[in-house]
Amino acid sequence: MLKNKKIAFQLSFFILTFTTLIFIAVFAYDYFVSREFLLRNVEVNAKNLTNSAANKIESVLLAVQKIPHNFARMLENSTYNEEELRSMLNSLVAGNPEISGGCVAFAPNAFVPALEHYALYSSRNASGEVSVNNIGGASYEYFYMDWYQLVKELDRPVWTEPYYDEDAGNAVMSTYSAPFYRKIDGKKVFRGVVTVDISLEWLENIMASIKISESGYGFLISQFGNIITHPRRNWIMNESIFTVADEYKAAGLRQLGRRMIKGESGFAPVTNAQLGLDCWIYFVPLKSSNWSIGVLIPSKELFQDLHTLMNIIIVFAGAGIFALFFVITYISNKVTKPLNELASITKIVGAGDFDAKIPEVSSRDEVGILNNSFIQMQKALKEYILNFELTTKAKEKIQSELKIARDIQMGIIPKIFPPFPKHPDIDIYAVLQPAKEVGGDLYDFFFIDDELLCFAIGDVSDKGVPASLFMAITRTLLRAKTIKGMKPAAVLKSMNEALCQDNESAMFVTFFMGILNLRTGALQYANAGHNPPFFMRKDFKVEEFPKPKDMPLGIIERDYNDFDAKLEKGDSIFLFTDGVNEAISNDGGFYGDPRLVAALNKAAGQKPRGITNLVLDELKDFTRGAEQSDDITIMGVRYF
Amino acid sequence: MPKKFFISMSGSDRLAAGKTNVFFASLAGILLAVIFAAGVLHAQTPLKKAVFVPQWLPQAQFAGYYMAYETGLYTRHGIDLEILDSGFKTPSARMLEEKKADFVTMQLSEAIERRSKGLKLINIGQVSQRSALVIIAKKKNGINSLKDLNGRRLGYWRNDSPGPLQAFLKKNNLSVEIVPITSTVNLFLLDGIDAIVTMWYNEYYRILGSGIDEEELSVFLFFEHGMNLPEDGIYCLEETFSRDPQMCRDFVIASLEGWASAFAREEQAIEIVLKYMNRAHITANRPHQRWMLSRMCDIISPAGMKRPIGELDESDYNRVASMLREYKIIETIPDFKSFYMNKAAGDVKK
Numbered sequence: 003m004l005k006n007k008k009i010a011f012q013l014s015f016f017i018l019t020f021t022t023l024i025f026i027a028v029f030a031y032d033y034f035v036s037r038e039f040l041l042r043n044v045e046v047n048a049k050n051l052t053n054s055a056a057n058k059i060e061s062v063l064l065a066v067q068k069i070p071h072n073f074a075r076m077l078e079n080s081t082y083n084e085e086e087l088r089s090m091l092n093s094l095v096a097g098n099p100e101i102s103g104g105c106v107a108f109a110p111n112a113f114v115p116a117l118e119h120y121a122l123y124s125s126r127n128a129s130g131e132v133s134v135n136n137i138g139g140a141s142y143e144y145f146y147m148d149w150y151q152l153v154k155e156l157d158r159p160v161w162t163e164p165y166y167d168e169d170a171g172n173a174v175m176s177t178y179s180a181p182f183y184r185k186i187d188g189k190k191v192f193r194g195v196v197t198v199d200i201s202l203e204w205l206e207n208i209m210a211s212i213k214i215s216e217s218g219y220g221f222l223i224s225q226f227g228n229i230i231t232h233p234r235r236n237w238i239m240n241e242s243i244f245t246v247a248d249e250y251k252a253a254g255l256r257q258l259g260r261r262m263i264k265g266e267s268g269f270a271p272v273t274n275a276q277l278g279l280d281c282w283i284y285f286v287p288l289k290s291s292n293w294s295i296g297v298l299i300p301s302k303e304l305f306q307d308l309h310t311l312m313n314i315i316i317v318f319a320g321a322g323i324f325a326l327f328f329v330i331t332y333i334s335n336k337v338t339k340p341l342n343e344l345a346s347i348t349k350i351v352g353a354g355d356f357d358a359k360i361p362e363v364s365s366r367d368e369v370g371i372l373n374n375s376f377i378q379m380q381k382a383l384k385e386y387i388l389n390f391e392l393t394t395k396a397k398e399k400i401q402s403e404l405k406i407a408r409d410i411q412m413g414i415i416p417k418i419f420p421p422f423p424k425h426p427d428i429d430i431y432a433v434l435q436p437a438k439e440v441g442g443d444l445y446d447f448f449f450i451d452d453e454l455l456c457f458a459i460g461d462v463s464d465k466g467v468p469a470s471l472f473m474a475i476t477r478t479l480l481r482a483k484t485i486k487g488m489k490p491a492a493v494l495k496s497m498n499e500a501l502c503q504d505n506e507s508a509m510f511v512t513f514f515m516g517i518l519n520l521r522t523g524a525l526q527y528a529n530a531g532h533n534p535p536f537f538m539r540k541d542f543k544v545e546e547f548p549k550p551k552d553m554p555l556g557i558i559e560r561d562y563n564d565f566d567a568k569l570e571k572g573d574s575i576f577l578f579t580d581g582v583n584e585a586i587s588n589d590g591g592f593y594g595d596p597r598l599v600a601a602l603n604k605a606a607g608q609k610p611r612g613i614t615n616l617v618l619d620e621l622k623d624f625t626r627g628a629e630q631s632d633d634i635t636i637m638g639v640r641y642f
Numbered sequence: 643m644p645k646k647f648f649i650s651m652s653g654s655d656r657l658a659a660g661k662t663n664v665f666f667a668s669l670a671g672i673l674l675a676v677i678f679a680a681g682v683l684h685a686q687t688p689l690k691k692a693v694f695v696p697q698w699l700p701q702a703q704f705a706g707y708y709m710a711y712e713t714g715l716y717t718r719h720g721i722d723l724e725i726l727d728s729g730f731k732t733p734s735a736r737m738l739e740e741k742k743a744d745f746v747t748m749q750l751s752e753a754i755e756r757r758s759k760g761l762k763l764i765n766i767g768q769v770s771q772r773s774a775l776v777i778i779a780k781k782k783n784g785i786n787s788l789k790d791l792n793g794r795r796l797g798y799w800r801n802d803s804p805g806p807l808q809a810f811l812k813k814n815n816l817s818v819e820i821v822p823i824t825s826t827v828n829l830f831l832l833d834g835i836d837a838i839v840t841m842w843y844n845e846y847y848r849i850l851g852s853g854i855d856e857e858e859l860s861v862f863l864f865f866e867h868g869m870n871l872p873e874d875g876i877y878c879l880e881e882t883f884s885r886d887p888q889m890c891r892d893f894v895i896a897s898l899e900g901w902a903s904a905f906a907r908e909e910q911a912i913e914i915v916l917k918y919m920n921r922a923h924i925t926a927n928r929p930h931q932r933w934m935l936s937r938m939c940d941i942i943s944p945a946g947m948k949r950p951i952g953e954l955d956e957s958d959y960n961r962v963a964s965m966l967r968e969y970k971i972i973e974t975i976p977d978f979k980s981f982y983m984n985k986a987a988g989d990v991k992k
Contacts, residue, residue, distance in 0.1 A: 227851070
């Protein structure tokens with residue numbers, strides 16, 4: 003389809019398409035590389051921020067962890083009564099303002115054998131006073147509380163899941179609980195736990211200090227995914243990252259949560275339409291408590307600058323492509339305008355107006371060269387046509403002269419058949435078909451007296467006008483030199499002498515001449531290099547004349563030989579030129595003597611006209627429309 | 643020290659719940675007519691004061707009662723109801739015993755045990771028809787089938803009756819070490835125990851809500867392993883029933899209507915439950931309560947149940963009681979006819 007469009011369109015289409023494609027490729031590459039680059043930068047930034055927050059939190063948690071650890075070591079390495087224990091516990095809370103409470107909880111019957119439950123809890127009230135109470139008892143089965151049971155069963159210290167403490171003003175708290183042991187018979191036996199409670203309010207300040215992008219924020223989740231800090235305060239202690247993911251059908255968020263609680267760190271995208279989330283989250287674990295910090299950066303803000311830049315690039319590129327369109331259109335119009343004009347002029351010139359003015363093109367580019375070539379061509383055409391007209395006129399004149407020559411040539415050979423209505427004892431039929439307008443073949447027959455019939459056939463060595471002139475001379479000589487009483491050889495000798503004189507064109511003619519005595523049937527003949535004719539006997543036999551020994555006429559002066567033959571009534575003679583047996587078919591083969599003999603056999607018994615026509619028909623079939631290569635002459639003579 | 647704890651997290655089985663919702667929507671329609679008639683009936687009479695204590699803190703396990711209360715069903719049935727919170731410190735059975743509550747909910751096994759030990763309580767409506775007990779284990783610890791539990795440490799709520807678990811273990815020929823636990827699944831999450839016996843409607847979701855995927859868990863529901871023990875039912879003292887059988891009947895009808903309404907209007911019911919949870923300062927989130935309500939629907943009206951909701955099947959009763967006797971928790975099986983006096987279920991059926 004494009005092939006039919008104008009060059010301007012094709013140029014615009016291809017150039018703009020490829021330019022756009024190249025632009026898109028470059029743009030896409032640039033976008034993704036920049037995006038990756040930006041992400042890596044933001045990741046580093048987020049990582050630093052998050053790690054910094056994590057370190058701050060860790061430093062507090064680790065410091066707090068040391069308190070029960072030291073206390074536990076003290077319990078393991080010393081003896082104490084209840085009074086001393088109460089005092090120690092009081093000091094523990096009073097001396098560590100960062101903790102709001104501390105507890106020593108003994109395993110069943112471990113402290114006082116008679117008492118199953120024994121757990122001293124020291125806490126600070128609102129006015130800062132520290133008190134110590136035994137909280138163990140049937141109504142508070144602390145053995146099954148996480149702060150006791152997890153430590154005992156897992157045999158390691160734990161940070162409990164954060165919880166709301168109504169007594170501490172609904173603060174979010176967490177308890178760190180460490181085991182202590184006693185050696186009995188060299189074996190380490192679990193004896194209880196030492197716990198400290200801390201408020202996690204300070205966590206909020208640290209998390210709130212994480213500022214990244216415009217509205218990015220940090221959040222903290224526990225080892226089970228429960229939300230400890232988050233800007234959406236109603237999620238704190240109510241939701242876990244997994245319940246939020248469930249509520250909002252955010253599978254990606256759940257996957258992220260699983261990575262976070264496994265203690266992994268990383269940078270991952272999370273999107274959820276319901277939650278309005280389209281962000282990247284950097285996350286890092288807190289080793290001490292197995293909690294995890296996440297820092298969320300909205301993608302929109304993350305890529306805002308990039309998107310602004312890309313939008314500008316798109317606008318510029320769009321404008322560039324638009325401008326390019328006009329430039330291409332301008333250039334292609336500049337190129338095609340002279341071409342179009344040239345095309346119009348060419349039509350006019352083609353219609354025959356060779357004087358039509360081709361506009362000059364000043365440029366020397368391809369269009370200029372083409373234009374000049376056209377101007378040259380126009381001039382050349384003009385001259386050619388002029389010459390052509392002259393030549394055509396000349397040729398036409400020659401043609402017409404040739405036609406006249408043909409008429410004349412045809413006029414000098416007898417063409418009325420049967421030629422001698424008053425002589426029923428003889429029938430002659432002859433045909434001459436020149437290969438060109440005029441030919442070099444000839445035949446002739448005439449009575450010398452009442453009894454003697456002279457007949458002859460000849461073939462000039464060339465074709466065309468020179469041959470036809472030579473033929474006319476030959477025929478004229480035949481009539482002039484044939485004098486009653488002369489034998490054929492004498493006639494030929496006389497003709498040959500005449501032809502040899504001043505024969506500068508070195509032409510010659512093969513010639514057969516016979517004189518038939520109609521009364522006796524005696525035939526005298528001489529053959530100057532011509533194809534031997536055939537006898538067609540009345541008994542249907544076809545016999546070839548003897549091969550000629552004498553040279554054609556017009557070459558050199560010499561003597562010729564006479565031959566005698568006898569015709570019975572009903573015999574015929576078939577004479578021809580080499581245009582018959584040397585006729586060439588389309589595939590280059592010669593007609594040849596055998597075919598000719600076969601044709602003559604087929605024609606046996608027929609009259610000269612019949613024989614002649616049959617041979618002509620056979621030739622026509624054989625050559626199948628191939629151009630006639632030589633003059634064809636056939637003559638049949640029948641004697642009755 | 644932790645005085646509070648999480649009770650929560652996500653889930654979904656809304657297809658099953660959806661089907662039953664259609665049932666309950668139509669049931670709610672029928673009940674509305676009853677309500678209207680009852681309302682007219684009671685319009686003239688002064689409201690009777692009553693106290694109701696569910697057996698645990700507010701959650702969707704009791705959505706029907708809160709829904710009935712919030713939508714005025716109790717008032718329409720002539721009861722001026724007060725709902726008190728339950729919990730460790732104030733178990734509903736004790737509230738009933740101390741006559742601080744007129745109506746309570748309780749598990750069937752606990753109620754039979756209490757009655758056999760002399761507390762004159764009666765069942766006036768059996769809400770749960772199916773055991774919600776489930777054993778959950780992690781596949782990563784090599785537990786894929788029940789027999790894999792042999793020799794493992796199994797966490798079990800220490801306040802719960804040991805009967806159902808013992809019966810389950812015996813029936814399935816299992817020998818395990820039982821680790822008593824309270825209130826959290828954290829020991830299970832931290833692999834301190836290999837498996838946990840807990841409630842399908844509650845802690846199962848808490849485990850999912852702690853980041854463990856369903857595919858990572860092996861789940862053995864009691865009722866799917868030949869141990870169908872109906873659980874929550876509505877109880878009052880015999881004397882309350884003798885004094886005012888009409889009120890007992892009205893309470894049960896209003897409560898069952900509340901359940902039908904909660905299943906038909908799930909989101910509204912969850913909203914109400916969350917309100918009560920917030921009021922009680924317990925951790926609460928919507929997906930967990932939605933999961934719980936859907937599971938309650940499966941338990942209260944299991945697919946294919948023929949009898950009307952609220953009815954206690956005598957064979958269920960005998961199975962639970964026999965099990966208790968087998969484990970020497972009770973000595974004699976209390977008479978079914980004197981234990982179960984539901985005057986409401988039939989009416990609801992009408």
